[in-house]
Amino acid sequence: MVTRRNILITGASSGLGEGMARQFAARGRNLALCARRLDRLTALRDELLAAHPGITVSVRALDVNDHPRVFETVKALDEELGGLDRVIVNAGLGKGQPIGTGRFDANLQTANTNFTAALAQCEAAMELFRARDAGHLVVISSMSAMRGLPRNLTTYAASKAGVAALAEGIRADVLRKPITVTTIYPGYIATEMTGRAGRTPLLAPAEKAIPLLVRAIEREPAEAKVPAWPWVPLGFLLRHLPLGVVAKMG
Template identity: 35%
Template sequence: MTDRRTVLITGTSSGIGLATAVAAATAGWNVVATLRDTGRADALRAAVEAAGVAERVRVARLDVTDPASVAEAVSGAVAAYGRLDAVINNAGVGQLGTVEQIGVEPFRSVMETNFFGVVEVTLAALPHLRASGGRVIAVSSLGGVIGQPFNEAYCAAKFAVEGFLESLAPVAASTGVQVSVVEPGPVASEFVASLGPSVPGLIAAAGPYEAAFKAYSGTTEGLFDQAQSSAEAAASVVDVLTAERPAFRVQTSGLARDLAGIKLADVDGSAVQAFTTPWLS
């Protein structure tokens, strides 16, 4: 049992999730840092040791696609600390390729992790968050605001997350629970490096989209020249975690705010199409 606030974070093996676990612990929170395979927690453990906050971080297994695993992790957090004040839904997977290249099954898989995983964790946590007056946070993406070429499955899942939480926010607020989404732009992390299948493989299988996919690959390389670090993105997540009254939608950089602003002011969709179509030429 503790008076220190407790946050459960999903997907902490690397990238924004790992950096958020370190930053939240440094900010004084008890952190339940979860990941699907605890055998991949070496980098996390090294980071919290280096930051001097290892005593505030509990590593636990959580597979967001397995309801039993979700329930066990949430109940374990409450059993360990006596309370749960926030969840940060960060776990996610990427998927490159247009539908004719990759087929339907990758869409189902990405939805299962990136969308239904958020639903499962939020559902399990809400009773405890009502008791603490806590909050739900999801690490979304600019891909949850702007539909991006050759990212149809990923963007569809992130759009779904934003629709779910934008709808939930006023309902949860009526019971004292705050809801926010955090939208990073380009971030230099292992998440990007692990996207599959490989770009050369996608180009080889692109068929009528070969020229467009080659152009897209060059465009995104340019965007990632402006990428922020995982730690910079995580700082924005922890700002939302600790703010007295966080906004519902928060971007993690000036670039992300500028790009999100294109969509949010685009009533007929023409501005987004004008922005993304040149990526393919």
């Protein structure tokens, strides 16, 4: 198995991104961390360097909806770390409202961030990987991508299904090249984004789920549902449940 030494993570100032940064730092990897909140990234960098002085951690403020800036930042961090060999497209939004209730603004923001901005990140990463004929692209989707979901989850689920299809298309395009593309489908993991879902018995603590997420990424499969239990069987059920049952979710 190839060891990826230089890893870029977007959306790294909180949630899954922040957790993955800590896990990869503990494994001795060099990190390029991006998010809008530079103060939180700087504090995270200082924490990681104090705990793991042998690694390099570079940080950049980045709004992934600023597409030209995405390309500039990925290229700059690639040069700073001496070549990125894994890019984790993680930045995303979870807000939304039922379609047709006057909140197109919120739904558009989620669609733009979760899909269009992810496309920009994939384009920037794949330009590097195609040029050197090597690399690992990781796209963070969601178990919500398994089906179209009602109410506040409609746009979120659609955007995560879209980004999963995007990753699969890229995977098909480089199938015979030494470039790996992984789609991760996280289940309910306790983060800032899922804080309001605290009543569900399926919510996994971040301290247990994020190490599983990183282990799945390290295996470099085409796809992985994390945590595998109960989300592998639940994913199958979600794909095949009658729409009337699905309509009661969310």
